[in-house]
Amino acid sequence: MDFATIIQILDSAVRLMTPLLLACLAGLYSERSGVFDIGLEGKMLMAAFTSASVAFVTGSAWLGLLAGIAGSMALSLIHGLASITFRGNQLISGVAINFLASGMTVLLGIKIFGLGGRTPALTDGGRFNEVTLPFADALRDVPILGPIYSELISGHTILVYVAFALVPLTWWVLFRTRFGLRLRAVGENPASVDTAGVSVTRLRFAAIALAGILCGLAGAYLATGLSAGFVKEMTAGRGFIALAALIFAKWRPWNALFATFLFGLLEAIANRYPNLDLGIVTVPSMFMNALPYILTVIILAGFVGRAIPPRAGGEPYVKER
Amino acid sequence: MDKMPKWADVILTPLISLLLAMIISALVILAIGESPTMALKTMVDGALGSSYGWGFTLYYTTNFIFTGLAVAVAYHASLFNIGGEGQAMVGGLGVALVCLALPWPHWGIALPAAMVGAALFGAAWALIPAYLQAKRGSHIVITTIMFNFIAAALLNYVLVNLLRPVGSMDPASARFPEGTHLPALTDMAAALGMEWGRNTPVNITFFIAIVACVLVWLLIWRTRLGYEIRAFGRSEPAAMYAGISPVRITVIAMLISGGLAGLMAINNVMGESERLVLNAVEGAGFIGIAVALMGRNHPFGVFLAALLFGFLYQGGGELALWTSIPRELIIVIQALVILFTGALDNMVRMPLERLFLAMRKRGDA
Numbered sequence: 001m002d003f004a005t006i007i008q009i010l011d012s013a014v015r016l017m018t019p020l021l022l023a024c025l026a027g028l029y030s031e032r033s034g035v036f037d038i039g040l041e042g043k044m045l046m047a048a049f050t051s052a053s054v055a056f057v058t059g060s061a062w063l064g065l066l067a068g069i070a071g072s073m074a075l076s077l078i079h080g081l082a083s084i085t086f087r088g089n090q091l092i093s094g095v096a097i098n099f100l101a102s103g104m105t106v107l108l109g110i111k112i113f114g115l116g117g118r119t120p121a122l123t124d125g126g127r128f129n130e131v132t133l134p135f136a137d138a139l140r141d142v143p144i145l146g147p148i149y150s151e152l153i154s155g156h157t158i159l160v161y162v163a164f165a166l167v168p169l170t171w172w173v174l175f176r177t178r179f180g181l182r183l184r185a186v187g188e189n190p191a192s193v194d195t196a197g198v199s200v201t202r203l204r205f206a207a208i209a210l211a212g213i214l215c216g217l218a219g220a221y222l223a224t225g226l227s228a229g230f231v232k233e234m235t236a237g238r239g240f241i242a243l244a245a246l247i248f249a250k251w252r253p254w255n256a257l258f259a260t261f262l263f264g265l266l267e268a269i270a271n272r273y274p275n276l277d278l279g280i281v282t283v284p285s286m287f288m289n290a291l292p293y294i295l296t297v298i299i300l301a302g303f304v305g306r307a308i309p310p311r312a313g314g315e316p317y318v319k320e321r
Numbered sequence: 322m323d324k325m326p327k328w329a330d331v332i333l334t335p336l337i338s339l340l341l342a343m344i345i346s347a348l349v350i351l352a353i354g355e356s357p358t359m360a361l362k363t364m365v366d367g368a369l370g371s372s373y374g375w376g377f378t379l380y381y382t383t384n385f386i387f388t389g390l391a392v393a394v395a396y397h398a399s400l401f402n403i404g405g406e407g408q409a410m411v412g413g414l415g416v417a418l419v420c421l422a423l424p425w426p427h428w429g430i431a432l433p434a435a436m437v438g439a440a441l442f443g444a445a446w447a448l449i450p451a452y453l454q455a456k457r458g459s460h461i462v463i464t465t466i467m468f469n470f471i472a473a474a475l476l477n478y479v480l481v482n483l484l485r486p487v488g489s490m491d492p493a494s495a496r497f498p499e500g501t502h503l504p505a506l507t508d509m510a511a512a513l514g515m516e517w518g519r520n521t522p523v524n525i526t527f528f529i530a531i532v533a534c535v536l537v538w539l540l541i542w543r544t545r546l547g548y549e550i551r552a553f554g555r556s557e558p559a560a561m562y563a564g565i566s567p568v569r570i571t572v573i574a575m576l577i578s579g580g581l582a583g584l585m586a587i588n589n590v591m592g593e594s595e596r597l598v599l600n601a602v603e604g605a606g607f608i609g610i611a612v613a614l615m616g617r618n619h620p621f622g623v624f625l626a627a628l629l630f631g632f633l634y635q636g637g638g639e640l641a642l643w644t645s646i647p648r649e650l651i652i653v654i655q656a657l658v659i660l661f662t663g664a665l666d667n668m669v670r671m672p673l674e675r676l677f678l679a680m681r682k683r684g685d686a
Contacts, residue, residue, distance in 0.1 A: 100653060289474050
């Protein structure tokens with residue numbers, strides 16, 4: 001395997017990890033506030049559909065992005081209504097949201113565009129174009145660093161850079177701001193936050209809204225950045241891989257970056273080498289595809305460091321009366 | 322103590338939730354420019370209007386009874402088993418291995434063996450999440466989700482690399498031997514001199530599913546183990562205080578749950594396709610969640626809810642055939658049923674409780 005190949009695989013890993021990273025950070029906000037979110041998949045799917053549809057109709061990727069956020073946010077609000085306002089089971093609500101998105105996107109897609117659930121292919125304006133960073137072309141011929149800069153770092157869509165910038169931002173919000181402190185507290189011990197006179201409901205809704213925005217970005221990236229339009233079930237389990245990454249990362253932003261990079265890399269390798277030949281054994285692609293899930297189970301089992309979720313996760317808060 | 326009479330809790334709330342889900346579904350149909358009454362009529366005609374429709378409705382019902390019971394049994398131990406899909410997939414592998422292992426002379430011998438295979442494989446697939454939950458405290462919801470994906474990858478591998486007959490391009494196993502052919506309800510009706518449901522997949526497994534309902538009822542409400550499962554589900558500390566081992570109950574409840582999900586494969590793999598194909602489960606494992614929620618985790622409720630979803634599934638297929646409403650409408654309805662009967666339960670329950678309390682106060686005064 002030569003250097004150029006490695007760069008290509010890493011480049012592809014960066015593209016593939018972006019939706020995972022955005023969804024993972026979405027889950028991070030939600031679960032840190034004590035609301036389990038297994039509806040990441042559904043929210044991404046809905047966002048992918050609404051963004052692709054609006055981007056096709058208006059010809060603007062940015063309007064598509066807004067529509068993506070709106071679509072994802074609508075499902076977030078349903079989740080909030082069910083799990084915060086009516087204190088329902090957060091897992092069941094998440095399952096319902098995944099099915100709602102899976103059914104609605106195809107239903108609406110067939111009705112609006114009549115293409116069996118796809119949206120028409122997006123042309124230039126409807127997609128996010130690749131951003132060429134300054135001097136990328138000039139530095140291309142510099143050994144080692146040249147290709148790294150011009151191919152790996154430069155040449156992604158704006159949403160990729162946004163996703164990476166969101167990692168330090170999320171860290172700062174969670175660990176350096178008052179809002180972040182309260183958000184984490186409400187996920188560990190909501191009663192104490194309530195006693196301090198801060199609304200648990202409002203904080204959790206804020207967290208869920210942030211998750212909605214981030215899933216919206218993730219879905220919009222899938223449909224208008226990574227590919228050119230919406231395809232039925234295009235998230236293909238990415239929401240669950242993001243969930244796995246979140247556990248892998250032990251609910252921390254920087255770890256989320258590494259976990260999603262690892263999972264993105266696995267997908268990139270599996271795409272490039274359908275049957276990976278390691279000399280002694282040939283690893284089938286199915287194994288590579290299943291690896292994120294297997295790794296998560298191993299992590300969950302506590303064999304490689306323990307993943308402890310926020311303590312109040314999954315439990316609706318009932319104010320004492 | 323109870324705010325509502327039992328009948329309101331068991332019958333009224335699910336019915337109101339279902340009604341709400343149906344109203345929203347009707348609005349969705351209106352929103353895509355179709356007529357809800359036409360849609361309902363098409364579905365009823367297609368699913369219940371002929372013995373052909375019934376044949377398919379009952380076939381789907383059989384699948385959903387098994388997966389619904391699987392979710393319900395785990396739920397009594399307050400375990401949320403989302404892994405029915407994967408367990409049913411792996412159960413299918415068990416059935417295929419049993420059916421392909423021997424030249425079975427008669428279905429009467431093949432069926433019990435295949436049932437054992439299905440239940441064992443399904444239970445085995447639930448064992449690891451159960452053990453991890455019981456011993457290592459890893460959340461069973463997450464592990465069962467992961468195991469669904471792992472099962473899909475495993476099956477893909479086994480079908481492409483191991484079970485695929487030489488020369489075949491299709492990722493599917495060879496056809497099962499003739500002796501594993503289960504009698505279809507059509508054949509049974511024909512033996513009684515009736516013509517019923519020609520070319521429909523419903524088979525003898527339907528009766529096995531009904532027996533499973535009765536057995537699960539007996540298990541949960543009439544045995545010591547069932548009592549322990551329910552006690553554990555209500556309060557883990559109380560159950561421990563009573564000498565019930567959490568590890569034992571978690572593992573046993575999940576084994577039963579996985580076994581039931583696996584048994585579904587008798588219907589779809591052995592009874593219908595008669596070979597193992599990719600994605601044989603077709604989401605039935607997830608529908609089990611909706612079925613158990615609707616049926617309030619009671620076997621009789623599960624039976625009724627499975628029938629409802631069987632109707633929706635067959636009716637949905639007819640919709641796609643005769644109208645321009647896509648089949649995916651059913652997924653939306655399924656989502657709404659899960660949402661309203663599961664997650665938004667309190668939205669219906671709280672006002673109802675207030676209503677009953679107000680009525681009781683007036684009664685006392």
